[in-house]
Amino acid sequence: SARRYHRPLALLLFDIDHFKQVNDRWGHPFGDVILVRVAEVVAALLRESDVLARYGGEEFAVLLPDNGAHQAEIVAERIRLAVAALVTEQGSARAAVTVSLGVAELALPDDTLEALIQRADQALYGAKRAGRNRVVVAPPPAAHAV
Numbered sequence: 001s002a003r004r005y006h007r008p009l010a011l012l013l014f015d016i017d018h019f020k021q022v023n024d025r026w027g028h029p030f031g032d033v034i035l036v037r038v039a040e041v042v043a044a045l046l047r048e049s050d051v052l053a054r055y056g057g058e059e060f061a062v063l064l065p066d067n068g069a070h071q072a073e074i075v076a077e078r079i080r081l082a083v084a085a086l087v088t089e090q091g092s093a094r095a096a097v098t099v100s101l102g103v104a105e106l107a108l109p110d111d112t113l114e115a116l117i118q119r120a121d122q123a124l125y126g127a128k129r130a131g132r133n134r135v136v137v138a139p140p141p142a143a144h145a146v
Helices: 019-026 028-045 069-085 113-129
Strands: 009-016 051-056 059-065 087-090 093-096 099-105 135-137
Touching (some): 009 069, 028 051, 028 069, 028 087, 028 093, 059 069, 069 099, 113 135
Antiparallel strands (some): 087 093
8 A cells, every 4th residue: 555655654673672581580471461561552652553563472563654764763762762661560570671673664666565574673683783772763775775
């Protein structure tokens, strides 16, 4: 639809920083509670037209129709701050987590979904390499062709 109608589309990929340590310390049931709480916090920040999905283990994807990279970066930063402010408690377990986020924008007219995902994933890993708990925006594909 974004390609057909020449509308912007952005993708966020994010995961919970050091989530394995959460599971190792408090167990997988508490880790599952954290996953649900993070998803609830993120969903509350999104528009009805946005799509939030669990992408794997502790990784999530957010599709932002009618958003370019700049707007998506603003949304990603809101997500980062909201998750960092979240404290999850269950019984004696109490944890705060952070997320690292990668942002990419669909490059019209001939970008592919696979390339969009790959750029967002590379940006996510860039956020992790830069110290986690941050947002990194992928450069447009043309920036790679040098």
